[in-house]
Amino acid sequence: MTYTEYKQPLDYAKLATDVRAYWEANGIFEKSVSSRDGQPTFVFYEGPPSANGQPGIHHVMARAVKDIFCRYQTQLGKQVPRKGGWDTHGLPIELQVEKELGITKEDIGHKISVEEYNQRCRETVMRFKAQWDELTQQMGYWVDLDDPYITFEPEYIESCWALLKKLYDKGFLYKGYTIQPYSPAAGTGLSSHELNQPGTYKDVKDTTVVAQFKVVRDAASEKLFEALEAEKVDVPVSVLAWTTTPWTLPANTALAVGNNIDYVLAVTENQYTHEKIAVVAAKKLLDKLVAVPNVTALTKQFSSDPLVIDPLKTALAIVEAARPKIIAEFKGKDLVGIHYERLFGTEAGFPHFEGEENAFRVIPGDFVTTEDGTGIVHISPTFGADDFRVAQLNNIPALMLPDKEGTLGPIVDRTGRYVAQMGEFGGRWVKNYDGHDQSGADYKTLDESIAIRMRTNGTAFKTEKYEHTYPHCWRTDKPVLYYPLDSWFIKTTAVKDRLIELNKTINWKPESTGTGRFGNWLENLVDWNLSRSRYWGTPLPIWRTQDRTEEICIGSIAELKAEIDKAVAAEVMTHNPYANGEKVDLHRPYVDDIFLVSPSGQPMYREPDLIDVWFDSGAVPYAQWHYPFENQEKFAKNFPADFIAEGVDQTRGWFFTLHALAVMLEDSVAFKNVIANGLVLDKEGNKMSKRLGNAVDPFETIAKYGPDATRWYMIANSSPWDNLKFDSAGIVEAQRKFFGTLFNTYSFFALYANLDRFQMGEKPSVPVAERTELDRWILSKLQSLLAEVRGHFDSYDPTKAARAIQDFVADQLSNWYVRLSRRRFWKGELTTDKQAAYETLHECLSTVAQLMAPIAPFFADWLYGNLMQPHPPTPSPMGEGEPNDFETSDNVRSISAPLPRRGGAGGGAESVHLTYLAEADTTLIDKALEERMELAQRISSLTHSLRKKSVLKVRQPLQRILVPVLNGSTKEQVSKVEDLICAEVNVKHVEFLDDTSGVLVKSVKPNFKRLGQVYGPRLKAVGARIQTLSPDELSQLEKQGELAVEVEGETLTLHLDEVEIRTQDLPGWLVATDGPLTVALDVTLTDELRQEGLARELVNRLQNLRKDSGLEVQDRISVALAASAPAELHAAVASFGNYIREEVQALRLEFVPEVAGGAVLEFDDFSVPAKVDVVTA
RNA sequence: GGGCUUGUAGCUCAGGUGGUUAGAGCGCUACACUGAUAAUGUAGAGGUCCCUGGUUCGAGUCCAGGCAGGCCCA
DSSP states (O other), X not given: OBOOOXXXXXXXXXXXXXXXXXXXXXXXXXXXXXXXXXXXXXXXXXXXXXXXXXXXHXXXXXXXHHHHHHHHHHHTTOBOOOEEEEOOOSHHHHHHHHHHHTOOGGGBTTTBOHHHHHHXXXXXXXXXXXXXXXXXHHTTOOOEEEEEEETTSHHXXXXXXXXXXXXXXXXXXXXXXXXXXXXXXXXXXXXXXXXXXXXXXXXXXXXEEEEEEEBXXXXXXXXXXXXXXXXXXXXXXXXXXXXXXXXGGGGOOEEEEOTTOEEEEEEEEOTTTOOEEEEEEXXXXXXXXXXXXXXXXXXXXXXXXXXXSOHHHXXXXXXXXXXXXXXXXEEHHHHTTOBXXXXXXXXXXXXXXXXXXXXXXXXXXXXXXXXXXXXXXXXXXXXXXXXXXHHHHTTOOOOXXXXXXXXXXXXXXXTSBBOTTSGGGTTOBSSOOSOOOOOSTTOXXXXXXXXXXXXXXXXXXXXXXXXXXXEBOTXXXXXXXXXXXXXXXXXXXXXXXXXXXXXXXXXXXXXXXXXXXXXXXXXXXXXXXXXXXXXXXXXXXXXXXXXXXXEEEOOSHHHHHHXXXXXXXXXXXXXXXXXXXXXXXXXXXXXXXXXXXXXTSOEEEEOOOEEOHXXXXXXXXXXXXXXXXXXXXXXXXXXXXXXXXXXXXXXXXXXXXXXXXXXXXXXXXXXEEEEEEOOEEOTTSOBXXXXXXXXXXXXXXXXXXXXXXXXXXXXXXXXXXXXXXXXXXXXXHHIIIIIIHHHHHHHHHHHHHHHTTOOOOSSOSSOGGGSOHHHHHHHHHHHHHHHHHHHHHHTTOHHHHHHHHHHIIIIIIIIIIIHHHHHHHHSSSOOHHHHHHHHHHHHXXXXXXXXXXXXXXXXXXXXXXXXXXXXXXXXXXXXXXXXXXXXXXXXXXXXXXXXXXXXXXXXXXXXXXXSOOOOOOGXXXXXXXXXXXXXXXXXXXXXXXHHHHHTOOTXXXXXXXXXXXXXXXXXXXXXXXXXXXXXHHTEEEEEEEOGGGSOOEEEEEEOHHHHHHHHGGGHHHHHHHHHTOOXXXXXXXXXXXXXXXXXXXXXXXXXXXXXEEEEEEOTTSOEEEETTEEEEEOOOOOHHHHHHHHHHHHHHHHHHHHHHTTOOTTOOEEEXXXXXXXXXXXXXXXXXXXXXXXXXXXXXXXXXXXXXXXXXXXXXXXXXXXXXXXXXX
16 A cells, blocks of 8 residues: 655645545535434534625635534534525615616516516526535535525525514514605605615705703702802703704704713803803804804904994903803713703693603713714604614603594604694695795795794794705605604514623624624614515515504414415405415515405505515524424524624624524524624725725635635634735745645655555554654644644634644644654664654644644545555556646545544544544643753754854764753753754764853843832842842852842842843853753864765765756665765765765765766865766666 | 724734733845755844823833724614
């Protein structure tokens, strides 16, 4: 059996497609699930993508994160079913269809039937499914594509209906209103999309009013009045608020301030009534509110008045009198709770309303600014979305009035005029929606009439015309009204506390998204607005009688059919469209044509809304199984999820709807662990967009670099929750540094394993305890790595896992273990030591394959397969072409029979993804060994540095290095790795210098951390004293463990653990230091060393010659050198001939008078003609 | 405007609970090493740790305020 050898460079993309073909042919994904039958389940929910657009590179990132943890949990032995799914409803699809058909929402039902329209949506939404599926497979995202849930299918919708009914039965579903853009002239609500049409925002000149809201004196406002009394001022106090829509003032029920905004209480005068008053307004805006006359202009005016003696003085006096006098300052939060009098009260003929007693208070509002106005915002909950929201949060009622039928509504009717109860203004148009004549001289708009009334009764502080932009209906060109429109809600606020409580049990990555973004959102939760006025989506299954007294919520298709039968019996419907086994389509328009009959015999009509698409996706845990109609046990087993992952933009989307529905329906979390990943930006940090042309094509990227390096880069570069600046240079780096190194390490293994006919057995044949220091070290490191990586994966941190694996492979395995082990592999027969080396390296590589498998699934499986399933020997194992050449062969490994499991790490070699990841074997972890190997690495590094300084090539052997040691344990540690150091840096001995040598020069450094705790403020003086300790003092401190010193006239006792003593110098030697380590290099060259150095030079030249001549590693040669070579070379060959012959696999090495047709070996000081011939056996 | 988040070398990123000389990789320069290695080693250049203030004997790290970028929401 031979291990497959590959030509390089490796084609990573080809490798992946080959592995993919192998997976598909052998059903590896299916086996990765089925082989865990009966094991505990790791539950994962796939957040459904929408297939109406092409996938982008960020999808590779998001799905890599999902894939990693599913694969990892499979390796832990869990069963991880992964049902795919598609999100198919929603506005983006409708817009796309409208764009393609060149129609608008208005045309639906006219130019195109709802039926046709929805049919188009259905076709459009899956348009790019094939591309998505292809990407899924190319990137190696394992998810069940064959049996996905699709949100438009009747079963899925039926499940949603069942959930809605459950909510309905619990009383969580109610009809209320939200404030939406509304066009009275068109009689219709406008979507934000419609509002974003060009030209909708126009400059208009409106009458604006700064209104005075008279403060009621009570406990909350007492501080204002006390401040006034302190100044001996006795005037009424008003809060000022500015509005550009005076017609909303009669609907005012609250005033909002910014908690941290500075406000002042100032005394001034009402410019219309000339009454002296105190007002509250933002400090920053006070000057803009009160018109103070201009001094210069006044002075000039008075100059021409003979009655004025001192024009300037008079002017100044007037200005001073006009300037408001600031009495006190307050923060917004100090004003919260103050009550004020209703502006348009019942005494003036305006009606009472429900909840009135809770109205007319100052409340905090997070949207309040000091950009313009007064810094205090007038709140009319029926005419502003913000207003509505803060009113709800602060339990402020909306001003609603009953109509003839007793139904409550706002003070403006749907046509845009005041309702009749509005006293003197009853029936007036809010804006000119009917196109009435405005040309009369006495004509006043409603805003103007209101302003005039307020001026006369002293409630207007200021009125003026003001130009600003305002949205207009794109169809009628009339101003848009923000208006309460009917809407169905889910009463999420009813379970707010529970939502918050359960959220605390979820493991969020990063944590801040859970506590901050999500947690704060829950704290400020409002009810979930479920209604959408659209066509393509899940219909709201509620039917109502016209008088709204009776209604029914349908929870299943069966229930609907039964209700239809009743309706047919009552002759409300002529026939049951779903009666005779026809395919049930629950979409519009079909459901709209269904009328039901109420218990009292009245017809019931469906509420025309669709539900929010986020309900669809929040229903995934239930509806993906068509629960509760089917799969009860499956649902129970797969709820809640152990893990989900999506973009952070889903926080208020999918993450919320999953959580909200789970809490309301099951009183449970929907997921236990969640990764909210960041954005994928371009390499400059800009958002990718097709428009800017900086979007990265995932297919191109995968084709160019392969999926493994792409995934590795994305995961290793930065944590998933940080934004990723995508730069393909990073993929190249991952490829070179990690995959390249790993591939080379494998190639090294395969090359020599095949030469030695090494075969990894079922169990290692050499007990670990009997292996060399180096073997035990790398195995210790490997087990440490295993523990570390498992820890990172367990805590959902794939980045740290990837980095740990990468460092192990590059720094420890390749650059230390293999580097120092090479000679063991080259030499001689297959000894026990060699066997141990192969087994060690095999163990390392196969474990690395397992650890990296979740992140780089193709490469890992390729590597694992190569290690576990060597090929049968082929006639020409090293020959050109197949099967060693990845490039040219169709080298999908031929796998006839899977190898048996190997030990704990096994699990079937058919694929690394079917294996079980072992627990780290802590008995193999030897921290002391790891420490001394680090010492060896650092000493080697210092020695290299010294060689560099002395210009002595590594090839030149040197006698010794000197290592000062201050304690016995360091000496013991280093001596155990002495051989390795010597081999690595090419010296003969390591000599230790201990304290008794008397040549060490020590330095002492304060241990600030310890000293700081003891001496605090005196640390500086103590530290300075320590640095001036004499050698005698130092040795006393060392011997006795403490030393009395005088610092600033005080005697202190220093302890040994308060300083760090290290050797610094060896007089007369060139030294290098690294923290506590010091190394000196003996650079004395003897003749023998020189000769050996030259022998090594010769070996190097001959090896290069072999290589250049295209010889194979195992070829034996004969070497002829020109006899004309200098005497030193002759001497070197004479002394080290055996060594040279062995190194270069030479059977003969001799000097000849003439070298014909050979090469010339270049040395530093001379050159020698030489010839190398292959000796055939 | 609000919530959250980020700011460390030219680039990408590390830097438990504060400790005096702030690190790695890439890139750049020079030299070396190599019969696995497009790998690697050594050395060099490259930093107002975003700014300001505070706490402290001591701040990249803690606190406050700002600035700049990002996401979500208004």
